[in-house]
Amino acid sequence: MLKPLVTDLTSNMVFWIFITCVIFIIISVLWKKRWLLYHAWKIPGPFSVPLLGSAFLLSATKNNFFDLIYRTLDSCKPVTKFWAGSEVYIMTTRPTDVEKILTNCLSKSPFYDNLGGVIKDSLLILKVNLWKEHRKMINPSFNSTILNSFHDVFVKYSREMVEFLSDAEGSEQTDLVSVIWEKTLDSALATLTTVKPHLIKELRRLIPVTVKIEDTFIQRFHKFWLLIDFFWQKSSLNKEFESACRTAHAVINNIISEERKSEFSGRSQRFLPHLIKLNQTKHIADQEILEEMSLMLVASSETTALTVNIVLTILGIYPDIQEKVFQELVSVLPTIKKNPTLEDISRLDYLKRVIKETMRLVPIIPFILRYTDEDIKCDPYIFPAGSNLFVPIILLHRDPEVWSEPEKFDPDRFLPDKITKRHRCSYIPFSFGSRNCIGLRYGMMSVKIMLATILRNFKVQTLDLKSWKEIEWDYLIMLKPKISRLLFEKRRL
Template identity: 35%
Template sequence: MGTDYFPNTYTGLACFLCFFFVLIRTWRRRHLYYSAFKVNGPIPFPLIGSAYVFFGHTQNILESFTRLKRKYGLFYKLWMSSDLYFVVMKLDHVKAILNNCSEKFSTMKFVDPVFGKGLLTLPATEWKIHRKLLGGTLNQQILNSYVDIFANYSNVLVEKLEGTLDAGFVDMFPIFAQCMTDVLCGTILGTDLKVMKKNGPDVILWTAKLGELSVLRIFNPLLHPDFMWKKSSLSKQTNAILHNVQRLIKKILESKRREKSYLKLEQEPNLLNYMLKLENTETTWNEEMSAEETQAFLIAGADATSLTLGYVLMMLAMHQEIQKQVFDELDFVFGGSNRNVTLEDLHQLSLLERVVKETLRIFPVAPLVGRYFTEDLVVGNFTFPKGSSAFIPILCIHRDNEIWPNPLKFDPDRFLPGETAKRHPFSFIPFSGGPRKCLGPTYGYMSMKVVLATILRHYKVVATSYREISEIEMKIDVSARCVKGQNVILHKR
C-alpha cells in the first residue's frame, strides 16, 4: 500500500461528498428548476447566475430591465446566484402577487442601512405587528391637522427659492430634499429641524448615497455574503454615512424622551409621540423599534416626495400649456392671493393632483418592488414555486405601450375619473399595492399639492435642461433619480 493511498482516498471521498451534496440540493430544489424551465430568461452562469446583466453602474439596472422586457416580454426569469426570480409585468400576475404575498425578497435586508428595520423591510411576521400598531398614525383626521404645517414650510421654501432666480439652471432635488425633511420632521416627528434655514443636515442626500451602495450589493451576488461585503470599500462608505443618519435619529428621539412629549399625544398626534407612548405602555415595543421606524418614515417619505416635486417642475417646464392650466386653476381657487393653502383648497385642485399622478406614472420613485413566495402561488396556468421570488418593475409597467398608449407623452387627463375606471387597478402602482403598500400615499399627495400650490403662485418654471422626456437618463438606488439632476430655471411671477 503506497504512501499516496490515503491522500487519494480523502480526495475521492471529498469529491463524492460534494457530488452527493449537490445531488441532494438539486433534488430538494427540483420544483424551482421545473418552474424555471417553463419561462424564458438570460442564460445563468455558475456563482453569479444571470446577475451579469446588471453589472456596472446603478444606471445600468433600469436600462437592463427595459432591455430585457423588449427581448423576453412581460414575464421572464432571472437567476441571481442560486436564487430564482421571476420578473412580472402581467397585471393579473402583479395583482395576485401583491395581494397574496407579504414577504419581501431575501436581498431586501441589504437596504436596511437606508430604511432601518421598519415597515418597509421587516419580515412578514414582524411587519404585521408593526402595521397593526402604527396603521392609525396617518389617518385622515391626523393628516388634515398637518395642512397648516405643510403650508408654513412651503412659505419658507418660497423664500429659499428667491436665491436661485439668477443662478440659471438649478438642480431642485437638494432644495426639495431640505424642504421635505423639514416637513416630515415637523409633522410625523413633531420636531422643527430648520433644515432649510440652516442648510443641513442633508439627510436625504445621505439616503441617496446609501441607496446606491445598497442596490449595488443587491444586484451583485458576489457581495451578498457578509464577509465579502465587509471587505469591500462600499461597506466602509455605508458605515460612515449610516453613522451620521443614526446620530441624527438618536438626537431627535432623546430630545423627545426628555420632554416626555408622548404625554401630549392628544394635542400633538404624530407618529413619534405615538411610538414613545408605545415604549411606555406596550411590552412588544422598545426604543430600538422607535429608532428604526423613525428612520424608515423620515427617509422614505422625504426622499419620495422630494424627487416627485422635482419631476413635476421638469414636466411643467416642458409643457408650458399645462403649466398655464395649473396656474389658472390656482388663480381660480386663490383669486390672486398668496395666502396659505387650506384643506378646503386641496379638494379643489383636481388638475394639480392629476399632474402629480401623471408625473408619478412616468417617474415612479420606487421603480421596483419584490416579493418572496413562502408557499406555491397559482396564477392562471402557472405556479410560482415556494422558495422563489418576484421582481415587479413598476417603471416598466407604467411605461408599457399596451397599458398606456404613447407612454412618454405627459397627459394628466389620463387620470380623469372616466379614464381611470377603464384601466386595470394595478396599472398604476407608484406606492406599490396589496397589504404591504406604502402607508402614506395620502400624506404624500397632500403635502406635495400644498408645496406646489404655494411655489407655483410665486414662480413660473420657464425651462428645464431636457428637451423631452426620452432624454432624461435615470439610475436606481432605492429610488429612481435623474443621472444629470432635476434642473430647471424659475422666474418670479
C-alpha cells in the first residue's frame, strides 16, 4: 500500500514542478516583453489569441497573408498592429512615421530570415554592421560612369523585344512577363558580369526556380503552423524551397566560375568582377559573393520585367496617355530605327512621369519591414523596441490624405511643382534612406530604354481591361499581375 502512495506523490510532485516551471517561463517572457506589450496594447489591431496572435486568420489562401494586412491597415489607418505568434507588426501610412522608421531603423525584420536559404549573406537581409561594409564595397559598381556604359546593352535587348513582338504581331500576349524577363535577365548577365553569352540558356533556369522560391516562401505564411521552425523543417514545402535554392545557387556558382576564368574580369569594375577582386583581397567570402550575385541578378531582372509589363498594360488601358507618350517619342526619336541615346532618354519627361505614376499605384515591392531595438515615438503612440515595423508602400502611395483622387491614373502628379508640395516619404517605390535600393538608377535606365524602344515601334492595347483596378494580382514577395491579354500593333510610320 505504501509503494503506490509514494509513486502517486512522486508523480504529483513532478507534475506540479512541471506546471510551476511552465508558469515561471511564461511570466519571465512576459516580464521581459512588458514594455513591448504595454505600448503595443495601446495600438488598435485585429482580434488575436494567445500564442497564435492573429496568424490563424491567414490560413484561407496563399494571397490572404498580405491581402489581410492591407485590408486591416486600410480599415484602421493610419496606424495599427498585427500579432503573428509572439511577433508584433506595427504598420503606418503616415509619411512622417515612415521617414523616422526608414532613417533610424536600419535592421531588417526577422521576417526576411525565412529567405536565408538563398540570400542570407546579401544586402537585402544582412545585419546592419555587415550591410554597411557590403554597401560601401559594392557602391563603386553602380557609379554614373559604369551605369552609362550599360546603355548599349539595354538597347540591344530592347531591340530583341521589338523583334519578338514583330514576329508575334496580331497574336495575343498572355505571358509577356516571362518573355521580358528573359531579355532583362540576359541584359543583367551582360551588365553585371564579363561572362560570355553562352551561359544564357542555363541562366534562364533561374526564372522558374525563382518563381518556386517566392511561391513556397509565401505559402509558409498562409499555413500559420509552418511559422514554427520545427514544423517548417519537417514539411514537404521546405524540401521544395531548399531544392529550388540549391538549383539557383548551382546556376549562379557556374557563372561565378566562368567569371573567374574570364580574360576581361581583371580590368572590369562591373558588379561580379568587382566582388571577385574583393574576394581575392579577403574583404568578402565566397558565400557572400554567391548570395550577393543571386540577389542582384534576379532582383534587377525580375523587377524590371514586371515594371515594363505593368506600364505596357496600363498604357493599353489608357490610349490617350499612350498617345502622349508616343508623341513625345516621335519628337525625340523621329524615326523608328533610331536607337535612344542617353541624352534622348533624359528628355523623355512624360514617359518618366508615366513610369512613376505606375509605380505609385502598383509598387513592385509592396511593403518594407524593419526591426527596431529602441523605442520610436510616433505621436500618439510609442513603437516599442522589439517590434517589427511594417511600411505598406502600396497603401502609402494611395493614401487620400496625401494624394487627391488617389485611384486616378495621372502622370502629371509628378510635375516638379507638385512633387515639392508632398512629403518626401509619401512616394518610396525604391525605399528611402541609407538602406534604399542600390539598383535604383540601374532599374530606371533599363525600364525607360525598353519602354521607349517598344512604344516607338508598337501601339499596345488590352483586350479585357477597362481600368487598372480590374487587374488581378498575386501578392508574393513582389506584386505580380495575373494573366492579362495584350495585343501589339506595329507603328507604320
